[in-house]
């Protein structure tokens with residue numbers, strides 16, 4: 001597994017993904033990483049696929065964001081479900097609709113909405129594909145992907161097997177059908193393209209993406225981390241780094257001293273569970289992490305050597 005600062009050849013795009021349950025600090029870590037790398041002179045894109053994105057809130061900017069420039073080397077994208085539907089629509093929508101509309105009376109908009117909400121793993125697959133294509137285009141030195149909370153993460157990891165299951169049964173249903181559009185592509189060919197896309201996405205995740213797991217030293221978060229680690233292992237994906245956020249490091253109050261004691265067994269379990277994986281501990285700050293100054297403080301802890309990395 002590639003390390004966080006030296007993956008790939010000098011000109012390739014390095015992709016990092018932050019995974020973890022809701023509220024542990026994925027968006028904060030993504031934003032801090034992107035800012036740190038951007039300020040080290042590396043053109044960086046931070047992209048959120050969380051349905052309730054807060055990147056713009058963290059960077060204290062308003063409005064719609066699609067590859068919006070935040071500072072000279074830093075760009076931000078918030079990718080919603082509508083964007084994913086559009087991508088599916090572009091790649092497969094018309095072809096598959098041609099088939100379905102020959103025996104089901106449904107308008108195209110409802111059809112796309114239906115397909116993208118019922119097919120397991122579809123949204124995740126298209127998000128991975130979007131990021132894969134961004135990486136291929138090599139317009140950025142770094143792409144940092146802030147994922148949605150755990151449910152979506154697991155769907156992402158389960159994508160290939162769920163899709164394979166769908167594809168296993170699909171030929172029986174579709175095999176005798178032919179598309180009616182001008183291209184006359186057979187349904188099996190469409191399914192074949194779909195399968196290729198899933199395989200490309202999985203290969204990309206395995207080969208070109210560094211996964212950082214974010215957690216906090218609390219019982220529930222540590223339990224869920226076990227689940228994510230198990231899933232990653234099952235799909236042959238390794239983790240590059242564990243980020244333990246909200247670690248109490250100051251003990252000048254009885255309240256904090258007690259909290260610190262409570263965190264100890266969880267920290268030990270995390271270190272034990274992830275031995276061999278680099279662990280970064282981020283302190284619990286007295287205030288939320290918003291704005292460049294606070295993000296910089298987190299970024300320095302996450303990537304102490306980023307400035308040297310910029311010279312590569």
Ligand SMILES: Nc1ncnc2c1ncn2[C@@H]1O[C@H](COP(=O)(O)OP(=O)(O)O)[C@@H](O)[C@H]1O
Nearest residue numbers: 022023024025026027028246283284285288289
């Ligand atoms: N180390 C920290 N100390 C204090 N507040 C933090 C810290 N890390 C994150 N936060 C705050 O916790 C909240 C949730 O963080 P966020 O990054 O949005 O989590 P996620 O993206 O995993 O849901 C935000 O208000 C953020 O500012």
Ligand SMILES: [Mg+2]
Nearest residue numbers: 026027050054
């Ligand atoms: Mg978030």
